[in-house]
Amino acid sequence: EPEVTQTPSHQVTQMGQEVILRCVPISNHLYFYWYRQILGQKVEFLVSFYNNEISEKSEIFDDQFSVERPDGSNFTLKIRSTKLEDSAMYFCASSGLTTGPDTQYFGPGTRLTVL
Amino acid sequence: KNQVEQSPQSLIILEGKNCTLQCNYTVSPFSNLRWYKQDTGRGPVSLTIMTFSENTKSNGRYTATLDADTKQSSLHITASQLSDSASYICVVSANTGGFKTIFGAGTRLFVKA
Numbered sequence: 001e002p003e004v005t006q007t008p009s010h011q012v013t014q015m016g017q018e019v020i021l022r023c024v025p026i027s028n029h030l031y032f033y034w035y036r037q038i039l040g041q042k043v044e045f046l047v048s049f050y051n052n053e054i055s056e057k058s059e060i061f062d063d064q065f066s067v068e069r070p071d072g073s074n075f076t077l078k079i080r081s082t083k084l085e086d087s088a089m090y091f092c093a094s095s096g097l098t099t100g101p102d103t104q105y106f107g108p109g110t111r112l113t114v115l
Numbered sequence: 116k117n118q119v120e121q122s123p124q125s126l127i128i129l130e131g132k133n134c135t136l137q138c139n140y141t142v143s144p145f146s147n148l149r150w151y152k153q154d155t156g157r158g159p160v161s162l163t164i165m166t167f168s169e170n171t172k173s174n175g176r177y178t179a180t181l182d183a184d185t186k187q188s189s190l191h192i193t194a195s196q197l198s199d200s201a202s203y204i205c206v207v208s209a210n211t212g213g214f215k216t217i218f219g220a221g222t223r224l225f226v227k228a
Contacts, residue, residue, distance in 0.1 A: 004158075035218075042220040043159065043204065056215065091158050104149075106158030 004107035021077045023092030033093040117142045119219035127225045138188040138205030146210035
């Protein structure tokens with residue numbers, strides 16, 4: 001069964017450094033998402049992406065964050081200058097339909113630790 | 116304000132028993148409601164999706180209900196298994212032109228032998 005993959009599984013970085021989290025969505029999907037989950041807290045929506053542009057973003061997704069689909073398979077989340085509070089699990093998800101209640105398939109997550 | 120509230124916060128049941136998890140929401144305009152299962156340290160896995168017109172939907176031992184009038188949903192788990200131990204998350208999407216997605220905090224279910 002096709003699945004969303006994410007790399008790395010765990011990223012440790014120093015405060016102020018840039019990090020890029022990578023995701024490979026399911027190949028025929030059109031809608032891509034990033035979520036984060038701070039330890040012990042609920043999952044929070046960051047951004048959705050369709051047709052090579054951001055379709056929706058949350059208040060969390062400020063200028064420090066950016067997303068990109070550099071080729072036909074990868075979907076990346078960049079944090080330009082990491083802060084301690086960026087430490088969290090970051091989940092990528094993809095879905096097939098452009099609108100409507102389609103199932104979002106989540107990746108296994110990347111645990112980001114900012115020191 | 117768009118919110119999703121889940122209860123109970125945690126629940127312990129014996130293997131083989133049934134349980135029901137609750138979700139209340141104030142998301143508007145409502146688009147759809149999903150239930151996810153999340154194992155510790157893993158990504159959420161979709162269990163059910165329901166739109167405004169759907170009252171109930173089943174997926175194996177999982178049955179979700181939706182009352183769009185009272186803005187309530189429940190997830191019923193039948194004949195629980197040890198592997199059902201996980202967090203169950205209610206997620207509601209609002210149709211705001213794009214799709215705003217609001218997650219509940221989840222119910223942590225522990226199934227004991």
